[in-house]
Amino acid sequence: MPSYDYPFNERIRTLLRVEDLFAKVLHNVAADHEFQHHCALLTLLQILDVVDRAELKVDLLQELDRQKTAMRMLIGNPIISQEALEATLGDINVAADALRAETTKLGQTLRANEWLMSIKQRAGIPGGVCEFDVPSYHYWLGLGPERRKQDLESWIKPLIPMQQAIIIILRILRGSGSTNKLVATNGVYQQMLGGVRPAQMLKINIADNLNCFPEVSANKYAINIRFNTLDCAQKPQKVEEDIDFTLTLCNL
Structure with a gap:
């Protein structure tokens, strides 16, 4: 059945936007064509824009800790599946530990990459990343799918803890x-x-x-x-x- 989510506040709206953008990034990274890797990179840069506008890391950690506290109170409740509860608590702990282990601001490794930021700046112009505008980007697109995937995965990796935390929080929200x-x-x-x-x-x-x-x-x-x-x-x-x-x- 088609499903439609409608958020009531900016906090949930941000989580849904990042979830949607990440799904598009990962789908396009898994492909081989340069056009799909182009879409993956531009979408990844959109995630950076969304993250920049919110104190997302602090908010995610606070929500994970709040959910962990609430769920611990359900341990031993006979109407709750203890197996499912323990699995969710385990997921929360893994996601929170990974977020805390990332000491820099979310997306900082991307912001520190001058080449990516030059592409981000040009991407705001319609058709602004054509080969005559950014020849280095055209060269990168021609390096082959394995090299492009390797680079994309390295740029995405620091954001994976954020994505995993969002997946858990939205899963809990949708299940409520x-x-x-x-x-x-x-x-x-x-x-x-x-x-x-x-x-x-x-x-x-x-x-x-x-x-x-x-x-x-x-x-x-x-x-x-x-x-x-x-x-x-x-x-x-x-x-x-x-x-x-x-x-x-x-x-x-």
Whole structure:
């Protein structure tokens, strides 16, 4: 089933952005073509931009420690799978230790690479990394897939602890909350929110055979969901029929 995540705050929004960018980087690095390695490098530089705008390392370590404390309180609880709990605690410890072992600022090894930063600067210009603009980059793209993979993996390596921490935190977040089956009447659903612990993200799932997607407007007080159809020749149009979907309100 297609799944849509909608974050309620900038903190979760940043984690989802880095998760998405990392998935694209790793997919393109695994390929062999120079165009895909070009996409991998430019996406890696986008991750650097996202990381630069947030105190991500401190935030990740604090959240990992908070989750570890909360989960330790569940040890011995008969309704909790102790095997799954121990596995998650182990993952948290490994991720936190790896983050702490990296003494420099996240992405610092990339920032210290003058050649990569020259490419980053040119990449902000449409078509700015053509061979006549950056001949050294054109030369690198022609070195062959094994050399390019080796370089890309060395540039990615210092960021892997961050990625692993984000994977764990988002896995815990997505696994929280209860899932409810709902109906959007004439393609629209609204819900007021309350409680002492406001949701940090919502997750929507719809059936594969429904030719629509949700657009969400939400905050800690209310959720507004409108299902639209897509015609690439014009702007999305509102669905006029009832849509079955599931909604999960997630909170760390």
